[in-house]
Amino acid sequence: MxxxxxxxxxxxxxxxxxxxxxxxxxxxxxxxxxxxxxxxxxxxxxxxxxxxxxxxxxxxxxxxxxxxxxxxxxxxxxxxxxxxxxxxxxxxxxxxxxxxxxxxxxxxxxxxxxxxxxxxxxxxxxxxxxxxxxxxxxxxxxxxxxxxxxxxxxxxxxxxxxxxxxxxxxxxxxxxxxxxxxxxxxxxxxxLGAPGALASTKAMLTAQQPAKMSEAFEQMLELSAEHFAGKEGQEGMLAFAEKRKPSWVPEALR
Missing domain, CATH: 3.90.226.10 (2-enoyl-CoA Hydratase; Chain A, domain 1)
Incomplete structure (x- = not known):
């Protein structure tokens, strides 16, 4: 192996x-x-x-x-x-x-x-x-x-x-x-994806969904806000505005 x-x-x-x-x-x-x-x-x-x-x-x-x-x-x-x-x-x-x-x-x-x-x-x-x-x-x-x-x-x-x-x-x-x-x-x-965002997205994809749609929206709003305000989200949006690759992108893909 x-x-x-x-x-x-x-x-x-x-x-x-x-x-x-x-x-x-x-x-x-x-x-x-x-x-x-x-x-x-x-x-x-x-x-x-x-x-x-x-x-x-x-x-x-x-x-x-x-x-x-x-x-x-x-x-x-x-x-x-x-x-x-x-x-x-x-x-x-x-x-x-x-x-x-x-x-x-x-x-x-x-x-x-x-x-x-x-x-x-x-x-x-x-x-x-x-x-x-x-x-x-x-x-x-x-x-x-x-x-x-x-x-x-x-x-x-x-x-x-x-x-x-x-x-x-x-x-x-x-x-x-x-x-x-x-x-x-x-x-x-x-x-090209941010490591933390990828990890959270995987967790979201495999998580059991709440029975009520309102509860699902509440959870997803919290998750969304957390990443928009987080370091990766801020860096990603800044990189988009500056027309460059975000810092997490490997050199081989820049």
Missing amino acids: HLDVSDGIGTITLDSPHNRNALSAQLRKELKERLDAAIADEAVRVIVLGHTGKVFCAGMDLKESRSADADAQGVNEFPALLEQIWTCPKPVVAKVGGPARAGGVGLVAACDIAVAAEEATFAFSEVRIGVVPAVISVTVLPRLNARSAHELFLTGETFGGSRAAEIGLLNSAVSADGLDVEVKRYTDMLA
């Missing part, structure tokens, strides 16, 4: 091709460590989750999952990983160049932006081995339209990048040759 930082982008690379980047205990441990490091590093503005080898992630390591021990199955660790990505204060972009299955699809869905090669394939294969896609449903279901979720969760059918983009699992599916360019297009746009 690698974490490389360049021009504000922290790239975490799943690097266990011998088992198709399956979510073994070791991989889960290393992924959490790299996520912790990327979140703590002020130089990292955007996180990219990529992989080596032909497969993005084959899901849980079935050799370990046959154990009756819950920790070996990742029952406790994997939900925490998905939540860490989902609630990460920095935008996370999935870069998928090959197949993703089961838990691997859960990782893709947990990311804010997901880009894949058209040739990449996906499947919720759990039912075909007698288990339920329960944990990953927490991150996957908010992304998919209901009809597709029922179809693909129940059949376990394999589908490609274009279909994944159509149903909301991906933001875009491109040719394998264009994957790097498309990911960079997104990371460049995300790096």
Whole structure:
């Protein structure tokens, strides 16, 4: 597992091709460590989750999952990983160049932006081995339209990048040759956002909405006023007036 930082982008690379980047205990441990490091590093503005080898992630390591021990199955660790990505204060972009299955699809869905090669394939294969896609449903279901979720969760059918983009699992599916360019297009746009504003926007997007609209407006007015009066808001408006890039924009994008 690698974490490389360049021009504000922290790239975490799943690097266990011998088992198709399956979510073994070791991989889960290393992924959490790299996520912790990327979140703590002020130089990292955007996180990219990529992989080596032909497969993005084959899901849980079935050799370990046959154990009756819950920790070996990742029952406790994997939900925490998905939540860490989902609630990460920095935008996370999935870069998928090959197949993703089961838990691997859960990782893709947990990311804010997901880009894949058209040739990449996906499947919720759990039912075909007698288990339920329960944990990953927490991150996957908010992304998919209901009809597709029922179809693909129940059949376990394999589908490609274009279909994944159509149903909301991906933001875009491109040719394998264009994957790097498309990911960079997104990371460049995300790096233009103010770090604090991005973190608050992510929290807003994932927060449970109040039952009453009046309560929602009250909360959003408070959030809006806080950022308009804050350092980032003041700097952003001043930079706009002075026709320059705000101070948080990386040098490479100025």
